[in-house]
Amino acid sequence: xxxxxxxxxxxxxxxxxxxxxxxxxxxxxxxxxxxxxxxxxxxxxxxxxxxxxxxxxxxxxxxxxxxxxxxxxxxxxxxxxxxxxxxxxxxxxxxxxxxxxxxxxxxxxxxxxxxxxxxxxxxxxxxxxxxxxxxxxxxxxxxxxxxxxxxxxxxxxxxxxxxxxxxxxxxxxxxxxxxxxxxxxxxxxxxxxxxxxxxxxxxxxxxxxxxxxxxxxxxxxxxxxxxxxxxxxxxxxxxxxxxxxxxxxxxxxxxxxxxxxxxxxxxxxxxxxxxxxxxxxxxxxxxxxxxxxxxxxxxxxxxxxxxxxxxxxxxxxxxxxxxxxxxxxxxxxxxxxxxxxxxxxxxxxxxxxxxxxxxxxxxxxxxxxxxxxxxxxxxxxxxxxxxxxxxxxxxxxxxxxxxxxxxxxxxxxxxxxxxxxxxxxxxxxxxxxxxxxxxxxxxxxxxxxxxxxxxxxxxxxxxxxxxxxxxxxxxxxxxxxxxxxxxxxxxxxxxxxxxxxxxxxxxxxxxxxxxxxxxxxxxxxxxxxxxxxxxxxxxxxxxxxxxxxxxxxxxxxxxxxxxxxxxxxxxxxxxxxxxxxxxxxxxxxxxxxxxxxxxxxxxxxxxxxxxxxxxxxxxxxxxxxxxxxxxxxxxxxxxxxxxxxxxxxxxxxxxxxxxxxxxxxxxxxxxxxxxxxxxxxxxxxxxxxxxxxxxxxxxxxxxxxxxxxxxxxxxxxxxxxxxxxxxxxxxxxxxxxxxxxxxxxxxxxxxxxxxxxxxxxxxxxxxxxxxxxxxxxxxxxxxxxxxxxxxxxxxxxxxxxxxxxxxxxxxxxxxxxxxxxxxxxxxxxxxxxxxxxxxxxxxxxxxxxxxxxxxxxxxxxxxxxxxxxxxxxxxxxxxxxxxxxxxxxxxxxxxxxxxxxxxxxxxxxxxxxxxxxxxxxxxxxxxxxxxxxxxxxxxxxxxxxxxxxxxxxxxxxxxxxxxxxxxxxxxxxxxxxxxxxxxxxxxxxxxxxxx
Ligand code: AMP
Numbered sequence: 001x002x003x004x005x006x007x008x009x010x011x012x013x014x015x016x017x018x019x020x021x022x023x024x025x026x027x028x029x030x031x032x033x034x035x036x037x038x039x040x041x042x043x044x045x046x047x048x049x050x051x052x053x054x055x056x057x058x059x060x061x062x063x064x065x066x067x068x069x070x071x072x073x074x075x076x077x078x079x080x081x082x083x084x085x086x087x088x089x090x091x092x093x094x095x096x097x098x099x100x101x102x103x104x105x106x107x108x109x110x111x112x113x114x115x116x117x118x119x120x121x122x123x124x125x126x127x128x129x130x131x132x133x134x135x136x137x138x139x140x141x142x143x144x145x146x147x148x149x150x151x152x153x154x155x156x157x158x159x160x161x162x163x164x165x166x167x168x169x170x171x172x173x174x175x176x177x178x179x180x181x182x183x184x185x186x187x188x189x190x191x192x193x194x195x196x197x198x199x200x201x202x203x204x205x206x207x208x209x210x211x212x213x214x215x216x217x218x219x220x221x222x223x224x225x226x227x228x229x230x231x232x233x234x235x236x237x238x239x240x241x242x243x244x245x246x247x248x249x250x251x252x253x254x255x256x257x258x259x260x261x262x263x264x265x266x267x268x269x270x271x272x273x274x275x276x277x278x279x280x281x282x283x284x285x286x287x288x289x290x291x292x293x294x295x296x297x298x299x300x301x302x303x304x305x306x307x308x309x310x311x312x313x314x315x316x317x318x319x320x321x322x323x324x325x326x327x328x329x330x331x332x333x334x335x336x337x338x339x340x341x342x343x344x345x346x347x348x349x350x351x352x353x354x355x356x357x358x359x360x361x362x363x364x365x366x367x368x369x370x371x372x373x374x375x376x377x378x379x380x381x382x383x384x385x386x387x388x389x390x391x392x393x394x395x396x397x398x399x400x401x402x403x404x405x406x407x408x409x410x411x412x413x414x415x416x417x418x419x420x421x422x423x424x425x426x427x428x429x430x431x432x433x434x435x436x437x438x439x440x441x442x443x444x445x446x447x448x449x450x451x452x453x454x455x456x457x458x459x460x461x462x463x464x465x466x467x468x469x470x471x472x473x474x475x476x477x478x479x480x481x482x483x484x485x486x487x488x489x490x491x492x493x494x495x496x497x498x499x500x501x502x503x504x505x506x507x508x509x510x511x512x513x514x515x516x517x518x519x520x521x522x523x524x525x526x527x528x529x530x531x532x533x534x535x536x537x538x539x540x541x542x543x544x545x546x547x548x549x550x551x552x553x554x555x556x557x558x559x560x561x562x563x564x565x566x567x568x569x570x571x572x573x574x575x576x577x578x579x580x581x582x583x584x585x586x587x588x589x590x591x592x593x594x595x596x597x598x599x600x601x602x603x604x605x606x607x608x609x610x611x612x613x614x615x616x617x618x619x620x621x622x623x624x625x626x627x628x629x630x631x632x633x634x635x636x637x638x639x640x641x642x643x644x645x646x647x648x649x650x651x652x653x654x655x656x657x658x659x660x661x662x663x664x665x666x667x668x669x670x671x672x673x674x675x676x677x678x679x680x681x682x683x684x685x686x687x688x689x690x691x692x693x694x695x696x697x698x699x700x701x702x703x704x705x706x707x708x709x710x711x712x713x714x715x716x717x718x719x720x721x722x723x724x725x726x727x728x729x730x731x732x733x734x735x736x737x738x739x740x741x742x743x744x745x746x747x748x749x750x751x752x753x754x755x756x757x758x759x760x761x762x763x764x765x766x767x768x769x770x771x772x773x774x775x776x777x778x779x780x781x782x783x784x785x786x787x788x789x790x791x792x793x794x795x796x797x798x799x800x801x802x803x804x805x806x807x808x809x810x811x812x813x814x815x816x817x818x819x820x821x822x823x824x825x826x827x828x829x830x831x832x833x834x835x836x837x838x839x840x841x842x843x844x845x846x847x848x849x850x851x852x853x854x855x856x857x858x859x860x861x862x863x864x865x866x867x868x869x870x871x872x873x874x875x876x877x878x879x880x881x882x883x884x885x886x887x888x889x890x891x892x893x894x895x896x897x898x899x900x901x902x903x904x905x906x907x908x909x910x911x912x913x914x915x916x917x918x919x920x921x922x923x924x925x926x927x928x929x930x931x932x933x934x935x936x937x938x939x940x941x942x943x944x945x946x947x948x949x950x951x952x953x954x955x956x957x958x959x960x961x962x963x964x965x966x967x968x969x970x971x972x973x974x975x976x977x978x979x980x981x982x983x984x985x986x987x988x989x990x991x992x993x994x995x
Pocket of ligand 1: 660
């Protein structure tokens with residue numbers, strides 16, 4: 001190049017160099033891979049220039065003083081220029097298509113004077129493929145032209161003056177290339193060009209991470225088609241769907257498909273899967289973040305899949321890892337039981353602490369317990385029988401209540417109520433339950449079933465049936481009620497039978513009868529069976545229907561024999577009864593109007609005095625026991641004749657039982673022995689759950705003993721004193737009901753106790769009360785409470801009716817008076833009747849009309865009953881049967897026990913019940929309401945249909961409310977008066993009972 005040309009170009013270059021950004025700072029797009037970059041070369045490029053005066057390599061510096069290499073040519077003054085510049089051999093690498101980027105300046109020919117005709121404004125770009133470096137070997141014809149390069153903008157002299165840079169950038173594509181490398185060549189044919197930089201590159205899709213999959217560098221194909229590339233999951237991740245992407249010819253990644261997910265314990269951070277930090281966890285595959293440990297859990301290490309539970313906290317199977325650790329709930333609270341005969345409703349409150357879970361259920365465990373308490377023995381509990389019913393069920397309860405039915409009557413049960421949740425099974429030591437102990441009441445038996453006709457005759461029928469499914473006590477007898485079907489119950493007959501069969505005689509031939517049977521226990525009658533129909537054989541059928549004449553003959557002769565035998569027995573019994581000279585007119589059998597009532601099962605009490613040899617009475621009524629069957633444990637009390645011990649009785653073939661053994665101390669005289677054994681002669685005649693049961697006597701060896709059932713809680717008065725305030729009113733009423741039932745039995749038997757008092761009632765472990773201490777005059781001698789009266793007899797003054805004190809008129813009615821005193825003792829938990837008043841003062845005050853006031857907390861209904869028992873006129877006192885019925889009603893309707901005497905007395909215009917000694921029989925409901933100062937409700941009662949005293953007497957508190965009595969005080973006054981009325985009516989009914 002000559003000096004002219006140089007002068008034409010150099011200023012431009014120096015200007016240009018200042019404008020070119022420094023090589024080091026150039027950042028190429030990431031998808032471009034340089035094969036050659038002239039600017040990156042620090043030293044000479046070593047390109048071949050041909051001919052030698054053509055392209056010239058010039059070193060320069062950019063504005064950063066970084067050396068660069070440039071090529072220029074400017075032979076514009078000469079014709080026929082053909083100047084080549086060839087690069088070094090450039091290995092193709094993996095490229096199929098390459099790009100050539102040229103930066104150059106080109107002088108505008110017009111701005112150069114005197115060059116017209118020779119000056120060019122383009123140059124050619126060419127390439128030659130070669131598998132290896134051919135050194136300086138250079139052949140023009142081996143090159144193929146890529147393009148003629150023209151400047152978009154060429155510069156002029158003026159631009160130089162104005163320092164305006166006109167740098168051109170041109171890019172050309174070449175391909176497909178097949179050989180290992182290639183050369184580029186620049187052919188100048190007479191232009192003024194400065195090649196500032198030459199960059200050869202190819203495009204690739206650069207390695208990348210997309211959707212947690214790594215995609216490697218990928219070189220696109222030369223053609224238009226995309227390259228499908230499979231990605232591989234980053235460390236600690238798994239393929240969800242195979243990751244794929246397409247690499248375009250432009251080196252761009254397109255259409256990502258599929259993805260990878262971080263493993264459990266790892267989360268995505270900057271396109272990688274990193275371990276969860278301590279205190280965090282991730283339990284599943286996925287690209288969600290690690291979660292913080294839920295409450296009551298922790299993770300001390302990185303990469304946790306779950307958080308461990310803190311001490312005493314648990315995770316149930318199936319609990320999600322995101323759920324807080326939980327614990328068993330605390331015990332249910334405020335357990336309330338309401339007993340109804342042999343069923344109990346248990347209610348409780350939710351536990352204070354649910355343990356953090358919502359899957360709480362309740363389980364109720366039923367245990368039957370014996371012993372413990374004042375009986376001294378250890379409390380022994382066993383699981384309840386399987387036939388105890390739970391409603392809706394015993395386990396898995398979602399509500400806080402359950403009804404337990406079919407329990408045994410008068411039995412102690414403990415119910416353990418446990419709240420459970422999903423982790424209770426994991427923490428047996430943390431489980432808590434609430435417990436409640438109850439004692440069931442007496443309950444009437446369930447109806448008998450399966451009544452069967454066994455034999456049919458003209459005038460009689462033999463029937464049998466099944467015992468009630470739930471007897472709820474010992475079945476005393478069955479009541480069989482039957483009537484002619486046609487007569488529709490206008491007249492009927494009642495029979496009683498001890499066993500499950502009966503023969504009804506005196507029937508009309510060929511007649512249809514209807515029959516119902518009900519069982520009776522100490523708790524009263526159960527519900528009647530379904531009505532059973534039978535027909536007697538017609539007149540023509542003389543004997544059993546369908547039988548042959550031989551059978552008829554046998555039946556007739558048997559009937560005759562039975563009749564003869566009956567007559568014989570009747571005569572004998574008649575004689576015996578005359579001999580027994582019963583002194584108690586009250587003790588006659590109940591007569592049921594004009595219906596013919598027979599009581600084959602109920603015997604009459606026989607006074608041992610009537611036996612000439614009292615020893616004979618003992619052997620008639622008491623079983624002689626072998627002393628070797630009795631083992632004595634310890635002394636439990638002192639009787640008049642000797643010690644009372646507890647022990648055990650083993651009778652062959654029977655279960656060993658606990659017994660009390662009364663002994664006759666040595667050195668007795670014959671009269672003492674007789675008196676001692678008299679009690680056994682009396683007791684042995686009784687068979688009732690509320691009368692102490694005689695097991696037998698030992699008279700043939702020494703010491704003489706009376707063996708009776710063992711009553712764990714001893715005598716009632718001391719038992720109540722020891723447990724002051726411990727029982728519910730219903731429990732106390734249950735005890736009173738038991739005593740009344742026992743007394744009813746005695747009065748039915750014609751036995752007058754004469755010394756009924758709490759000290760003579762024994763209590764067993766199930767709170768069943770039984771009447772004891774029999775022996776007529778003997779009991780009074782024995783009783784420390786008995787005092788001599790002016791008439792010389794020894795009488796327990798405080799318990800005895802005035803007529804018995806005054807003229808020894810003892811009767812079941814005087815026992816009723818004593819029963820009223822027992823009621824008072826029970827309701828006051830063993831308080832001494834009339835406290836420390838002297839016997840004389842007691843007699844005088846009773847005479848003047850004073851009666852014991854209600855003990856604290858005593859329901860009005862009970863005090864009313866006491867007052868009723870203490871009526872001066874003995875015939876006005878209730879019978880024991882009335883008392884049992886009344887108490888049963890109270891038990892069945894516990895709300896009737898709610899009004900307490902102290903509440904009623906606090907009413908301003910309330911009549912004081914304790915002063916209300918007279919019980920006039922009101923004529924109408926209106927008069928009754930007037931008498932209790934409730935006249936304002938007359939219309940309400942009439943409107944609601946309560947127009948008879950009978951209807952009023954059985955009203956419940958709900959009935960009174962329904963009538964429209966809204967004031968609680970008035971409701972109570974009406975209900976307590978209605979209860980009194982009820983007793984009165986029962987009594988009136990008794991005087992003339994009609995069927
Ligand atoms: P008694 O001679 O019947 O009055 O009995 C005296 C004491 O012995 C009573 O007060 C009771 O403490 C006790 N006792 C009597 N009979 C029994 C029994 N069946 N079971 C338990 N203790 C009894």
